[in-house]
Amino acid sequence: MSVSVQQADFDAGAEIAALAAGRDEVGAVASFVGLVRADKSAAGVGAGDSAVQAMTLEHYPGMTEKALTAIVDEARGRWDIYGVRVIHRIGRLLPGDRIVFVAVASAHRGEAFAACEFIMDYLKTRAPFWKKEETPAGGRWVDAREGDDHAAGRWATDGD
Amino acid sequence: MSVSVQQADFDAGAEIAALAAGRDEVGAVASFVGLVRADKSAAGVGAGDSAVQAMTLEHYPGMTEKALTAIVDEARGRWDIYGVRVIHRIGRLLPGDRIVFVAVASAHRGEAFAACEFIMDYLKTRAPFWKKEETPAGGRWVDAREGDDHAAGRWATDGD
Amino acid sequence: MNVRILFFAGLREALGTGSESLALPAGIATVGALRDHLAARGEPWTALATTKNLRAAVNQQMLGLDAAVKAGDEVAFFPPVTGG
Amino acid sequence: MNVRILFFAGLREALGTGSESLALPAGIATVGALRDHLAARGEPWTALATTKNLRAAVNQQMLGLDAAVKAGDEVAFFPPVTGG
Numbered sequence: 001m002s003v004s005v006q007q008a009d010f011d012a013g014a015e016i017a018a019l020a021a022g023r024d025e026v027g028a029v030a031s032f033v034g035l036v037r038a039d040k041s042a043a044g045v046g047a048g049d050s051a052v053q054a055m056t057l058e059h060y061p062g063m064t065e066k067a068l069t070a071i072v073d074e075a076r077g078r079w080d081i082y083g084v085r086v087i088h089r090i091g092r093l094l095p096g097d098r099i100v101f102v103a104v105a106s107a108h109r110g111e112a113f114a115a116c117e118f119i120m121d122y123l124k125t126r127a128p129f130w131k132k133e134e135t136p137a138g139g140r141w142v143d144a145r146e147g148d149d150h151a152a153g154r155w156a157t158d159g160d
Numbered sequence: 161m162s163v164s165v166q167q168a169d170f171d172a173g174a175e176i177a178a179l180a181a182g183r184d185e186v187g188a189v190a191s192f193v194g195l196v197r198a199d200k201s202a203a204g205v206g207a208g209d210s211a212v213q214a215m216t217l218e219h220y221p222g223m224t225e226k227a228l229t230a231i232v233d234e235a236r237g238r239w240d241i242y243g244v245r246v247i248h249r250i251g252r253l254l255p256g257d258r259i260v261f262v263a264v265a266s267a268h269r270g271e272a273f274a275a276c277e278f279i280m281d282y283l284k285t286r287a288p289f290w291k292k293e294e295t296p297a298g299g300r301w302v303d304a305r306e307g308d309d310h311a312a313g314r315w316a317t318d319g320d
Numbered sequence: 321m322n323v324r325i326l327f328f329a330g331l332r333e334a335l336g337t338g339s340e341s342l343a344l345p346a347g348i349a350t351v352g353a354l355r356d357h358l359a360a361r362g363e364p365w366t367a368l369a370t371t372k373n374l375r376a377a378v379n380q381q382m383l384g385l386d387a388a389v390k391a392g393d394e395v396a397f398f399p400p401v402t403g404g
Numbered sequence: 405m406n407v408r409i410l411f412f413a414g415l416r417e418a419l420g421t422g423s424e425s426l427a428l429p430a431g432i433a434t435v436g437a438l439r440d441h442l443a444a445r446g447e448p449w450t451a452l453a454t455t456k457n458l459r460a461a462v463n464q465q466m467l468g469l470d471a472a473v474k475a476g477d478e479v480a481f482f483p484p485v486t487g488g
Contacts, residue, residue, distance in 0.1 A: 013173020016193055024198035024255040030276075031191050032269060033176055034404055038184035057403065058329055060396060063380035088403060095184040100404050107199075109192060109280055109488075110311065116190075117273045120404060126382060128396075129403025130329035141330040144373070144400035151270065194488055217487065218413055220480060223464035248487060260488050269404075280488060286466060288480075289487025290413035301414040304457070304484030 002084050003068040005059060007091040010101050019083040019105040026082055030112035031103035032120050038095030053134045057090045057099070060128035064088070071122045075104070078118070079111040086119065088129060118155050125152040162244050163228040165219060167251040170261050179243040179265040186242055190272035191263035192280050198255030213294045217250045217259070220288035224248070231282040235264070238278070239271040246279065248289060278315050285312040321391040323354070328398035331374075334367040344391050351376045352385035354395060373400050405475040407438070412482035415458075418451040428475050435460045436469035438479060457484050 012033055020026040038052045072084045083105040093099060102119045106112040131142040172193055180186040198212045232244045243265040253259060262279050266272040291302040322341045332338045348354050355376070359369040368374065377396040378387050389395055406425045416422045432438050439460070443453040452458065461480040462471050473479055 011173050012176050012191075013171050016172050016191075020193075020195055020256065022256075024196075027195055027197040029193045029195070031172075031193075032273070033180070033189045033191075034269065035180055035187055035189070036184075037187040037267065059403070060326070060328055060377070060380070060398070063377060063396070066380050067382070096180065096182075107197065109194065109277075110307075113192070113273065113277045113280075117269075120269055120273075124404040125401065127403050128328065128377070128382075128398065128401055130399065131402045132329070141333075141399065142402040144402050147270075219487070220410070220412055220461070220464070220482070223461060223480070226464050227466070284488040285485065287487050288412065288461070288466075288482065288485055290483065291486045292413070301417075301483065302486040304486050 002072055002086065003065055004087045005064050005068070005090060006087065007089060009089070009098060010087045012098075012101055012103075015085050015087070015101060016103055019085055019103055023082060023105070025107060026105045027107050028109040028112040029103055029105045030109065030116040031101070032116055033098055034100040034120075036093050036095050036097045036099060050135055050137070052095060053136070054092055054094050055134065056092045056132045057088075058130045058132065059088075059090050063128050067127045068123065071119055071126060074122070075115045075119050079104075079106065079115040081106045081111055081115050084115070084119070086123070088123070088127070090129070121148070121151040121155060124148040162232055162246065163225055164247045165224050165228070165250060166247065167249060169249070169258060170247045172258075172261055172263075175245050175247070175261060176263055179245055179263055183242060183265070185267060186265045187267050188269040188272040189263055189265045190269065190276040191261070192276055193258055194260040194280075196253050196255050196257045196259060210295055210297070212255060213296070214252055214254050215294065216252045216292045217248075218290045218292065219248075219250050223288050227287045228283065231279055231286060234282070235275045235279050239264075239266065239275045241266045241271055241275050244275070244279070246283070248283070248287070250289070281308070281311040281315060284308040323389060323391060324394045325354075325358070326394065326396040328396065330399050331367060331371055331397055334364055334371075336364065344389065349388060349390075350385065351378060351383065351387045351389055351395060354389055355385065355397065368397060371397075371399055374398075375400055407473065407475060408478045409438075409442075410478065410480040412480065414483050415451060415455055415481055418448055418455075420448065428473065433472060433474075434469065435462060435467065435471045435473055435479060438473050439469065439481065452481060455481075455483055458482075459484055 016029050036055050085103045087101040104112045104116040176189050196215050245263045247261040264272045264276040323344045326339045355368050358365050407428045410423045439452050
Protein backbone atom coordinates (compact mmCIF):
# COMPACT_ATOMS: atom_id res chain seq x y z
CA MET A 1 0.00 0.00 0.00
CA SER A 2 1.80 3.12 -1.15
CA VAL A 3 -0.65 5.77 0.17
CA SER A 4 -2.03 6.10 3.70
CA VAL A 5 -4.23 8.73 5.37
CA GLN A 6 -4.19 8.10 9.08
CA GLN A 7 -4.30 9.63 12.54
CA ALA A 8 -1.36 7.51 13.77
CA ASP A 9 2.25 8.63 13.69
CA PHE A 10 4.79 6.87 11.44
CA ASP A 11 8.39 5.63 11.66
CA ALA A 12 10.35 7.28 8.83
CA GLY A 13 13.31 4.92 9.23
CA ALA A 14 11.15 1.81 8.99
CA GLU A 15 9.33 3.20 5.93
CA ILE A 16 12.61 4.04 4.17
CA ALA A 17 13.98 0.58 4.95
CA ALA A 18 10.81 -1.10 3.68
CA LEU A 19 11.10 0.68 0.31
CA ALA A 20 14.54 -0.82 -0.25
CA ALA A 21 14.07 -4.19 1.45
CA GLY A 22 14.70 -7.15 -0.83
CA ARG A 23 15.13 -4.92 -3.88
CA ASP A 24 18.81 -4.74 -4.61
CA GLU A 25 18.28 -2.56 -7.66
CA VAL A 26 17.43 0.33 -5.28
CA GLY A 27 20.46 2.57 -4.82
CA ALA A 28 18.72 5.71 -3.58
CA VAL A 29 15.84 6.64 -1.29
CA ALA A 30 14.94 10.33 -1.05
CA SER A 31 12.43 11.25 1.62
CA PHE A 32 10.66 14.14 3.26
CA VAL A 33 9.08 14.66 6.68
CA GLY A 34 6.84 17.67 7.31
CA LEU A 35 6.26 18.79 10.90
CA VAL A 36 4.00 21.18 12.80
CA ARG A 37 5.89 24.43 13.40
CA ALA A 38 5.12 26.44 16.51
CA ASP A 39 7.36 29.47 16.17
CA LYS A 40 5.02 31.45 13.97
CA SER A 41 1.56 30.93 12.61
CA ALA A 42 1.41 29.48 9.12
CA ALA A 43 -1.62 31.75 8.68
CA GLY A 44 0.90 34.51 8.22
CA VAL A 45 -0.18 36.73 11.10
CA GLY A 46 2.95 38.47 12.33
CA ALA A 47 1.59 39.72 15.64
CA GLY A 48 2.67 38.53 19.08
CA ASP A 49 -0.06 36.05 19.90
CA SER A 50 0.56 33.95 16.83
CA ALA A 51 2.31 30.94 18.39
CA VAL A 52 0.62 27.74 17.24
CA GLN A 53 -0.56 25.61 20.19
CA ALA A 54 -2.14 22.86 18.11
CA MET A 55 -3.39 22.15 14.62
CA THR A 56 -6.29 20.13 13.27
CA LEU A 57 -6.14 18.56 9.81
CA GLU A 58 -9.44 18.15 7.97
CA HIS A 59 -9.65 16.19 4.73
CA TYR A 60 -12.14 14.97 2.12
CA PRO A 61 -12.53 11.24 2.81
CA GLY A 62 -12.62 9.24 -0.39
CA MET A 63 -11.15 11.96 -2.55
CA THR A 64 -7.96 12.23 -0.49
CA GLU A 65 -6.69 8.74 -1.25
CA LYS A 66 -7.65 9.11 -4.93
CA ALA A 67 -5.82 12.43 -5.21
CA LEU A 68 -2.68 11.08 -3.55
CA THR A 69 -2.71 7.96 -5.71
CA ALA A 70 -3.09 10.08 -8.84
CA ILE A 71 -0.09 12.18 -7.80
CA VAL A 72 2.00 9.06 -7.19
CA ASP A 73 0.93 7.62 -10.55
CA GLU A 74 1.97 10.83 -12.27
CA ALA A 75 5.39 10.65 -10.61
CA ARG A 76 5.78 7.04 -11.74
CA GLY A 77 5.02 8.13 -15.29
CA ARG A 78 7.63 10.89 -15.21
CA TRP A 79 10.56 9.12 -13.53
CA ASP A 80 11.99 5.62 -13.43
CA ILE A 81 11.25 4.91 -9.79
CA TYR A 82 10.81 1.59 -7.99
CA GLY A 83 8.77 2.43 -4.93
CA VAL A 84 6.83 5.30 -3.39
CA ARG A 85 5.37 5.76 0.09
CA VAL A 86 3.06 8.63 1.09
CA ILE A 87 1.62 9.02 4.60
CA HIS A 88 -0.50 12.02 5.59
CA ARG A 89 -1.82 12.36 9.11
CA ILE A 90 -5.24 13.80 9.98
CA GLY A 91 -6.83 14.97 13.21
CA ARG A 92 -5.34 17.10 15.97
CA LEU A 93 -1.54 17.50 16.08
CA LEU A 94 0.84 19.40 18.34
CA PRO A 95 3.95 21.46 17.53
CA GLY A 96 6.83 19.16 16.59
CA ASP A 97 4.44 16.40 15.50
CA ARG A 98 5.04 14.81 12.11
CA ILE A 99 2.33 15.64 9.53
CA VAL A 100 3.42 14.12 6.24
CA PHE A 101 5.93 11.61 4.88
CA VAL A 102 6.97 11.05 1.28
CA ALA A 103 9.72 8.66 0.21
CA VAL A 104 10.81 7.54 -3.26
CA ALA A 105 13.17 4.68 -4.12
CA SER A 106 15.11 4.61 -7.37
CA ALA A 107 18.38 3.37 -8.83
CA HIS A 108 19.94 6.84 -8.73
CA ARG A 109 19.57 9.89 -6.54
CA GLY A 110 18.54 12.39 -9.23
CA GLU A 111 15.27 10.63 -9.98
CA ALA A 112 14.55 9.90 -6.32
CA PHE A 113 15.00 13.55 -5.32
CA ALA A 114 13.01 14.92 -8.25
CA ALA A 115 10.07 12.55 -7.78
CA CYS A 116 9.98 13.12 -4.00
CA GLU A 117 9.92 16.90 -4.37
CA PHE A 118 7.37 16.67 -7.19
CA ILE A 119 5.02 14.59 -5.03
CA MET A 120 5.31 17.07 -2.14
CA ASP A 121 4.67 20.05 -4.44
CA TYR A 122 1.61 18.43 -5.97
CA LEU A 123 0.32 17.20 -2.62
CA LYS A 124 0.49 20.80 -1.35
CA THR A 125 -1.79 22.06 -4.14
CA ARG A 126 -3.91 19.07 -5.18
CA ALA A 127 -4.60 16.87 -2.15
CA PRO A 128 -7.74 17.90 -0.20
CA PHE A 129 -6.33 18.66 3.26
CA TRP A 130 -6.96 21.81 5.28
CA LYS A 131 -5.19 23.00 8.43
CA LYS A 132 -6.82 24.88 11.27
CA GLU A 133 -4.47 26.34 13.85
CA GLU A 134 -5.18 26.93 17.53
CA THR A 135 -3.40 30.04 18.83
CA PRO A 136 -3.74 32.19 21.95
CA ALA A 137 -5.82 34.55 19.76
CA GLY A 138 -8.22 31.74 18.74
CA GLY A 139 -8.65 29.26 15.92
CA ARG A 140 -8.00 30.12 12.30
CA TRP A 141 -7.75 28.34 8.98
CA VAL A 142 -4.35 28.46 7.32
CA ASP A 143 -4.24 30.39 4.06
CA ALA A 144 -2.71 28.67 1.05
CA ARG A 145 0.74 30.01 0.17
CA GLU A 146 1.19 31.47 -3.30
CA GLY A 147 4.65 29.91 -3.26
CA ASP A 148 3.02 26.47 -3.28
CA ASP A 149 1.24 27.13 -6.57
CA HIS A 150 4.52 28.39 -7.97
CA ALA A 151 6.37 25.29 -6.75
CA ALA A 152 3.82 22.96 -8.36
CA GLY A 153 3.86 25.03 -11.54
CA ARG A 154 7.57 24.34 -12.02
CA TRP A 155 6.72 20.77 -12.98
CA ALA A 156 4.23 21.68 -15.70
CA THR A 157 5.08 20.27 -19.12
CA ASP A 158 3.66 20.85 -22.57
CA GLY A 159 1.69 17.66 -22.22
CA ASP A 160 -0.12 18.79 -19.08
CA MET B 161 28.22 16.37 15.66
CA SER B 162 26.88 16.90 12.17
CA VAL B 163 29.37 14.73 10.21
CA SER B 164 30.34 11.10 10.88
CA VAL B 165 32.55 8.64 8.99
CA GLN B 166 32.00 5.21 10.46
CA GLN B 167 31.82 1.51 9.80
CA ALA B 168 28.57 1.11 11.77
CA ASP B 169 25.11 1.27 10.23
CA PHE B 170 22.72 4.12 11.10
CA ASP B 171 19.01 4.57 11.90
CA ALA B 172 17.59 7.09 9.41
CA GLY B 173 14.39 7.56 11.41
CA ALA B 174 16.25 8.35 14.63
CA GLU B 175 18.55 10.78 12.81
CA ILE B 176 15.61 12.58 11.18
CA ALA B 177 13.82 12.82 14.53
CA ALA B 178 16.96 14.15 16.25
CA LEU B 179 17.27 16.98 13.72
CA ALA B 180 13.77 18.22 14.60
CA ALA B 181 13.71 17.36 18.31
CA GLY B 182 13.07 20.33 20.56
CA ARG B 183 13.25 22.79 17.65
CA ASP B 184 9.70 23.80 16.86
CA GLU B 185 10.83 26.16 14.10
CA VAL B 186 11.65 23.08 11.99
CA GLY B 187 8.83 22.38 9.54
CA ALA B 188 10.70 20.25 7.00
CA VAL B 189 13.35 17.53 6.99
CA ALA B 190 14.57 16.31 3.60
CA SER B 191 16.81 13.28 3.65
CA PHE B 192 18.63 10.81 1.45
CA VAL B 193 19.81 7.25 1.93
CA GLY B 194 22.24 5.68 -0.55
CA LEU B 195 22.48 1.88 -0.72
CA VAL B 196 24.69 -0.76 -2.31
CA ARG B 197 23.07 -1.92 -5.54
CA ALA B 198 23.61 -5.49 -6.68
CA ASP B 199 21.69 -5.67 -9.94
CA LYS B 200 24.47 -4.24 -12.10
CA SER B 201 28.01 -3.15 -11.47
CA ALA B 202 28.47 0.55 -10.86
CA ALA B 203 31.72 0.08 -12.80
CA GLY B 204 29.50 0.09 -15.87
CA VAL B 205 30.37 -3.35 -17.20
CA GLY B 206 27.28 -4.68 -18.92
CA ALA B 207 28.30 -8.31 -19.18
CA GLY B 208 26.74 -11.20 -17.35
CA ASP B 209 29.19 -11.66 -14.50
CA SER B 210 28.77 -8.11 -13.26
CA ALA B 211 26.58 -8.68 -10.22
CA VAL B 212 28.10 -6.95 -7.20
CA GLN B 213 28.67 -9.39 -4.32
CA ALA B 214 30.24 -6.88 -1.94
CA MET B 215 31.84 -3.45 -1.94
CA THR B 216 34.69 -1.95 0.07
CA LEU B 217 34.82 1.77 0.76
CA GLU B 218 38.25 3.33 1.13
CA HIS B 219 38.68 6.92 2.31
CA TYR B 220 41.35 9.50 3.18
CA PRO B 221 41.30 9.70 6.99
CA GLY B 222 41.62 13.26 8.20
CA MET B 223 40.68 14.84 4.90
CA THR B 224 37.31 13.09 4.72
CA GLU B 225 35.82 14.80 7.77
CA LYS B 226 37.23 18.17 6.66
CA ALA B 227 35.79 17.80 3.17
CA LEU B 228 32.34 16.84 4.48
CA THR B 229 32.35 19.67 7.01
CA ALA B 230 33.33 22.15 4.27
CA ILE B 231 30.43 20.92 2.12
CA VAL B 232 27.98 21.30 5.03
CA ASP B 233 29.32 24.79 5.77
CA GLU B 234 28.83 25.78 2.15
CA ALA B 235 25.23 24.55 2.29
CA ARG B 236 24.64 26.55 5.47
CA GLY B 237 25.92 29.64 3.69
CA ARG B 238 23.61 29.14 0.73
CA TRP B 239 20.35 28.25 2.45
CA ASP B 240 18.56 29.13 5.67
CA ILE B 241 18.78 25.71 7.29
CA TYR B 242 18.67 24.75 10.96
CA GLY B 243 20.38 21.39 11.11
CA VAL B 244 22.38 19.00 8.93
CA ARG B 245 23.44 15.39 9.47
CA VAL B 246 25.86 13.51 7.22
CA ILE B 247 26.90 9.90 7.82
CA HIS B 248 29.15 7.99 5.43
CA ARG B 249 30.06 4.39 6.06
CA ILE B 250 33.46 2.87 5.27
CA GLY B 251 34.75 -0.70 5.09
CA ARG B 252 33.12 -3.73 3.49
CA LEU B 253 29.40 -3.56 2.67
CA LEU B 254 26.95 -5.97 1.08
CA PRO B 255 24.17 -5.39 -1.49
CA GLY B 256 21.24 -3.65 0.17
CA ASP B 257 23.46 -2.15 2.89
CA ARG B 258 23.14 1.57 3.56
CA ILE B 259 26.21 3.58 2.49
CA VAL B 260 25.39 7.23 3.06
CA PHE B 261 22.84 9.39 4.86
CA VAL B 262 22.23 13.12 4.44
CA ALA B 263 19.42 15.00 6.17
CA VAL B 264 18.64 18.73 6.31
CA ALA B 265 16.15 20.48 8.59
CA SER B 266 14.63 23.83 7.66
CA ALA B 267 11.47 25.85 8.11
CA HIS B 268 10.25 25.08 4.59
CA ARG B 269 10.64 22.19 2.20
CA GLY B 270 12.24 24.07 -0.69
CA GLU B 271 15.39 24.90 1.22
CA ALA B 272 15.56 21.48 2.87
CA PHE B 273 15.35 19.67 -0.49
CA ALA B 274 17.83 21.98 -2.23
CA ALA B 275 20.44 21.81 0.53
CA CYS B 276 20.11 18.01 0.85
CA GLU B 277 20.57 17.45 -2.88
CA PHE B 278 23.44 19.97 -2.98
CA ILE B 279 25.28 18.16 -0.19
CA MET B 280 24.87 14.81 -1.96
CA ASP B 281 26.07 16.24 -5.29
CA TYR B 282 29.15 17.82 -3.70
CA LEU B 283 29.87 14.74 -1.59
CA LYS B 284 29.89 12.66 -4.80
CA THR B 285 32.59 14.83 -6.38
CA ARG B 286 34.54 16.34 -3.46
CA ALA B 287 34.62 13.89 -0.55
CA PRO B 288 37.56 11.44 -0.72
CA PHE B 289 35.82 8.06 -0.82
CA TRP B 290 36.47 5.28 -3.32
CA LYS B 291 34.45 2.13 -3.96
CA LYS B 292 35.89 -1.21 -4.92
CA GLU B 293 33.41 -3.84 -6.02
CA GLU B 294 33.70 -7.60 -5.65
CA THR B 295 32.08 -9.45 -8.55
CA PRO B 296 32.24 -13.03 -9.85
CA ALA B 297 34.79 -11.70 -12.39
CA GLY B 298 37.01 -10.24 -9.64
CA GLY B 299 37.53 -6.94 -7.85
CA ARG B 300 37.40 -3.60 -9.61
CA TRP B 301 37.41 0.06 -8.68
CA VAL B 302 34.26 1.95 -9.59
CA ASP B 303 34.74 4.66 -12.21
CA ALA B 304 33.46 8.13 -11.45
CA ARG B 305 30.28 8.98 -13.35
CA GLU B 306 30.42 12.01 -15.62
CA GLY B 307 26.87 12.71 -14.52
CA ASP B 308 28.13 13.40 -11.01
CA ASP B 309 30.37 16.24 -12.20
CA HIS B 310 27.42 17.61 -14.14
CA ALA B 311 25.16 17.38 -11.08
CA ALA B 312 27.67 19.23 -8.90
CA GLY B 313 28.22 21.81 -11.63
CA ARG B 314 24.54 22.79 -11.52
CA TRP B 315 25.16 24.51 -8.19
CA ALA B 316 28.03 26.69 -9.40
CA THR B 317 27.45 30.39 -8.94
CA ASP B 318 29.33 33.48 -10.09
CA GLY B 319 30.90 33.66 -6.67
CA ASP B 320 32.42 30.19 -6.86
CA MET C 321 -31.49 11.82 -8.86
CA ASN C 322 -30.09 14.58 -6.68
CA VAL C 323 -26.73 16.28 -6.65
CA ARG C 324 -24.80 15.71 -3.43
CA ILE C 325 -22.95 18.87 -2.40
CA LEU C 326 -20.09 18.95 0.12
CA PHE C 327 -18.34 21.87 1.84
CA PHE C 328 -14.98 21.78 3.64
CA ALA C 329 -12.79 23.74 6.05
CA GLY C 330 -13.51 27.46 6.50
CA LEU C 331 -16.32 27.31 3.96
CA ARG C 332 -18.02 24.49 5.87
CA GLU C 333 -17.82 26.56 9.05
CA ALA C 334 -19.10 29.71 7.34
CA LEU C 335 -22.10 27.85 5.91
CA GLY C 336 -22.77 25.94 9.12
CA THR C 337 -23.11 22.69 7.19
CA GLY C 338 -20.85 20.11 5.58
CA SER C 339 -23.23 18.71 3.01
CA GLU C 340 -26.62 18.85 1.42
CA SER C 341 -28.60 17.01 -1.21
CA LEU C 342 -30.27 19.05 -3.91
CA ALA C 343 -32.44 18.41 -6.96
CA LEU C 344 -30.39 20.02 -9.71
CA PRO C 345 -32.42 23.09 -10.81
CA ALA C 346 -33.22 23.39 -14.50
CA GLY C 347 -30.57 25.28 -16.44
CA ILE C 348 -27.74 24.52 -13.99
CA ALA C 349 -25.12 22.58 -15.96
CA THR C 350 -21.75 23.70 -14.58
CA VAL C 351 -19.98 23.94 -11.25
CA GLY C 352 -19.92 27.73 -11.56
CA ALA C 353 -23.67 27.93 -12.20
CA LEU C 354 -24.33 25.70 -9.19
CA ARG C 355 -22.08 27.91 -7.05
CA ASP C 356 -23.99 31.03 -8.20
CA HIS C 357 -27.32 29.34 -7.54
CA LEU C 358 -26.32 28.53 -3.95
CA ALA C 359 -24.74 31.94 -3.31
CA ALA C 360 -27.98 33.62 -4.43
CA ARG C 361 -29.70 32.26 -1.33
CA GLY C 362 -28.19 35.19 0.60
CA GLU C 363 -26.33 35.03 3.92
CA PRO C 364 -24.42 32.89 4.81
CA TRP C 365 -24.36 31.35 1.30
CA THR C 366 -22.68 34.41 -0.20
CA ALA C 367 -19.49 32.90 1.26
CA LEU C 368 -19.49 30.71 -1.86
CA ALA C 369 -19.06 33.86 -3.96
CA THR C 370 -16.60 35.63 -1.66
CA THR C 371 -14.21 32.76 -0.78
CA LYS C 372 -10.86 33.66 -2.33
CA ASN C 373 -9.76 31.21 -5.04
CA LEU C 374 -12.69 28.86 -4.38
CA ARG C 375 -11.88 25.33 -5.49
CA ALA C 376 -14.31 22.63 -6.60
CA ALA C 377 -14.31 18.90 -7.22
CA VAL C 378 -16.79 16.83 -9.23
CA ASN C 379 -16.97 13.17 -8.29
CA GLN C 380 -13.82 13.63 -6.18
CA GLN C 381 -11.73 15.13 -8.97
CA MET C 382 -10.57 18.74 -8.71
CA LEU C 383 -11.95 20.67 -11.69
CA GLY C 384 -12.56 24.27 -12.74
CA LEU C 385 -15.80 26.21 -12.34
CA ASP C 386 -16.60 25.53 -16.00
CA ALA C 387 -16.76 21.76 -15.39
CA ALA C 388 -20.06 20.04 -16.19
CA VAL C 389 -22.49 18.96 -13.45
CA LYS C 390 -25.30 16.49 -13.88
CA ALA C 391 -27.79 14.72 -11.63
CA GLY C 392 -26.13 12.03 -9.51
CA ASP C 393 -22.81 13.85 -9.26
CA GLU C 394 -20.98 14.60 -6.02
CA VAL C 395 -19.86 18.23 -6.07
CA ALA C 396 -17.54 19.69 -3.42
CA PHE C 397 -16.64 23.31 -2.74
CA PHE C 398 -13.63 24.29 -0.62
CA PRO C 399 -10.85 26.86 -0.14
CA PRO C 400 -7.39 26.18 -1.59
CA VAL C 401 -5.86 23.15 0.10
CA THR C 402 -3.23 23.56 2.83
CA GLY C 403 -2.02 20.06 3.67
CA GLY C 404 1.51 18.72 3.72
CA MET D 405 61.54 18.96 6.03
CA ASN D 406 60.14 16.35 3.68
CA VAL D 407 56.96 16.24 1.65
CA ARG D 408 54.60 13.45 2.70
CA ILE D 409 52.92 11.89 -0.33
CA LEU D 410 49.80 9.71 -0.18
CA PHE D 411 48.15 7.50 -2.80
CA PHE D 412 44.60 6.10 -2.69
CA ALA D 413 42.33 3.52 -4.27
CA GLY D 414 43.32 2.12 -7.69
CA LEU D 415 46.39 4.33 -7.80
CA ARG D 416 47.59 3.01 -4.43
CA GLU D 417 47.18 -0.56 -5.74
CA ALA D 418 48.97 0.20 -9.01
CA LEU D 419 51.92 1.76 -7.18
CA GLY D 420 52.00 -0.95 -4.54
CA THR D 421 52.28 1.66 -1.78
CA GLY D 422 50.00 4.07 0.06
CA SER D 423 52.54 6.66 1.11
CA GLU D 424 56.11 7.84 1.00
CA SER D 425 58.21 10.63 2.42
CA LEU D 426 60.39 12.60 0.01
CA ALA D 427 62.86 15.48 0.20
CA LEU D 428 61.31 17.94 -2.22
CA PRO D 429 63.73 18.08 -5.19
CA ALA D 430 65.02 21.50 -6.23
CA GLY D 431 62.81 23.14 -8.82
CA ILE D 432 59.62 21.25 -7.88
CA ALA D 433 57.11 23.87 -6.78
CA THR D 434 53.71 22.59 -7.96
CA VAL D 435 51.56 19.47 -7.62
CA GLY D 436 51.92 18.88 -11.36
CA ALA D 437 55.70 19.08 -11.25
CA LEU D 438 55.77 16.65 -8.32
CA ARG D 439 53.49 14.28 -10.24
CA ASP D 440 55.81 14.44 -13.29
CA HIS D 441 58.87 13.89 -11.11
CA LEU D 442 57.37 10.72 -9.61
CA ALA D 443 56.04 9.42 -12.96
CA ALA D 444 59.56 9.79 -14.45
CA ARG D 445 60.73 6.95 -12.21
CA GLY D 446 59.28 4.54 -14.78
CA GLU D 447 57.01 1.53 -14.08
CA PRO D 448 54.81 1.38 -12.03
CA TRP D 449 55.04 5.15 -11.38
CA THR D 450 53.85 6.01 -14.87
CA ALA D 451 50.36 5.28 -13.45
CA LEU D 452 50.54 8.84 -12.07
CA ALA D 453 50.67 10.13 -15.64
CA THR D 454 48.13 7.72 -17.10
CA THR D 455 45.39 7.78 -14.43
CA LYS D 456 42.36 9.39 -16.06
CA ASN D 457 41.39 12.70 -14.44
CA LEU D 458 43.98 12.35 -11.68
CA ARG D 459 42.99 14.35 -8.62
CA ALA D 460 45.26 15.85 -5.97
CA ALA D 461 44.99 17.35 -2.51
CA VAL D 462 47.50 19.55 -0.68
CA ASN D 463 47.23 19.52 3.09
CA GLN D 464 43.90 17.69 2.77
CA GLN D 465 42.31 20.21 0.44
CA MET D 466 41.47 19.21 -3.15
CA LEU D 467 43.37 21.48 -5.53
CA GLY D 468 44.43 21.57 -9.17
CA LEU D 469 47.78 20.40 -10.57
CA ASP D 470 48.95 24.02 -10.65
CA ALA D 471 48.68 24.31 -6.85
CA ALA D 472 51.89 25.19 -4.98
CA VAL D 473 53.85 22.56 -3.03
CA LYS D 474 56.47 23.33 -0.40
CA ALA D 475 58.49 21.32 2.12
CA GLY D 476 56.34 20.07 5.00
CA ASP D 477 53.18 19.72 2.90
CA GLU D 478 51.02 16.60 2.72
CA VAL D 479 50.26 15.88 -0.94
CA ALA D 480 47.79 13.19 -2.00
CA PHE D 481 47.15 11.75 -5.46
CA PHE D 482 44.03 9.74 -6.28
CA PRO D 483 41.46 8.91 -8.97
CA PRO D 484 38.16 10.83 -9.09
CA VAL D 485 36.17 10.07 -5.95
CA THR D 486 33.27 7.61 -6.04
CA GLY D 487 31.63 7.76 -2.60
CA GLY D 488 28.00 8.39 -1.73
